[in-house]
Structure formats: structure tokens, C-alpha cells
Amino acid sequence: MSLTSDDVPQRRRGPALENALLAAAWDELNERGYDDFTVDGVAARACTSRAVLYRRWPGKPELVHAALIAAIKKDPVTVPDTGSLRGDVIDLLRQANSRRGHLAVTVITRLGGFYRDTGTNLADLRDALEGELGVTMDDLIARAVARGEIRPDQINGRIAQLPADLLRHDILFTHAPLTDDAIAEIVDGVFLPLVRLGAGDNS
Numbered sequence: 001m002s003l004t005s006d007d008v009p010q011r012r013r014g015p016a017l018e019n020a021l022l023a024a025a026w027d028e029l030n031e032r033g034y035d036d037f038t039v040d041g042v043a044a045r046a047c048t049s050r051a052v053l054y055r056r057w058p059g060k061p062e063l064v065h066a067a068l069i070a071a072i073k074k075d076p077v078t079v080p081d082t083g084s085l086r087g088d089v090i091d092l093l094r095q096a097n098s099r100r101g102h103l104a105v106t107v108i109t110r111l112g113g114f115y116r117d118t119g120t121n122l123a124d125l126r127d128a129l130e131g132e133l134g135v136t137m138d139d140l141i142a143r144a145v146a147r148g149e150i151r152p153d154q155i156n157g158r159i160a161q162l163p164a165d166l167l168r169h170d171i172l173f174t175h176a177p178l179t180d181d182a183i184a185e186i187v188d189g190v191f192l193p194l195v196r197l198g199a200g201d202n203s
Contacts, residue, residue, distance in 0.1 A: 101177030
């Protein structure tokens, strides 16, 4: 029986190969956790050899870190434009909750040994996990200023990062994404009152 071109496995190269390796590493991490994560396991999942992995990443910590970054970049958040600061921040948190919630759970529950081996901690991964949220919040605030909704000096850096910090805090303790009601409470019960306080409006 002859083999057609569709029957012959296609050899993966370049980005296609690297994406397959990182996807396999992410699956291994989620299923086994860092301590039981093995390069052999990743190679088996990706149907390749250990040598292929070691040519790209010198060891287990580097491979795990690369898999985490790839998972974050796979589904980026978009800049909301609802016409109001409240609507924009709620939309942004909902995106982060649905697209980053499961990543945050993995970072919290599956990477204990990673912090030990690399001398890092959860705070060191925060920028990787939420870095784009900070940039996006800056965009939302600039847009609100342009609309005349707030003054340029009304929100400092700490207040700007507070919604994302509270989202992460709840995920840290519940190991699950937040409800829409909880997200609305963060914005309406904490963030916006502080914004109004910055304007000298206590109403």
C-alpha cells in the first residue's frame, strides 16, 4: 500500500515546532505540577526527543517559564472603548478574569517548586502575568482624561493598578475566576470611590 502525501507526518520546524513544544510543556505543567514536571514527559507529549528541547531551553525552569509566557501571549486582552472609565475598567477586568484566571490558578497552585529552584516568588511573575493590564489601564485613564471625565492628576499609579491587584488577590484565595458581580464590586465599591476622592468629590 502506497502512502499519499496526507499520510506522511509533516516535520515541524521553526515557530510551528516551538509552539508545539511549549503547548506540550504547558499541558505537562497543568497536569503534573512543577515538581513532577519532566522534560521526558514534554518530549513524549510533543512526539520529539529531549535533545530538541534542550537545544532551545537549558533546563526545566527555563522551559516552564517559556511555557508560561507563551500561554499569556496566546490570548491577549484588547483595549476596551465603552465610552466611560467605569465601563472600560469592568470590561478589562472581565477579559483578564476569563483569559488570565486559569493562568493565575496555575501560577499559584502548580509552581511551588519553580520558585524554590529559581529563587523567585509569586510577585516576580506578576509583571509577566499582568504586565499588559498595566499598559492597558494607562490607556483607559488617558482616554478618560481626554473625555474630561477625570483630571490628569486624579489617579496615581497605586490606584490605577488596584483593580488588577484586587482581581489577583481574590483568585489567589479562591483558586477560581471571579463572578461578574465581584468584578463590579471592585470597580464600584473600591476603585471609583478612590477616583472620586482624588477629585475632592466624596459624594
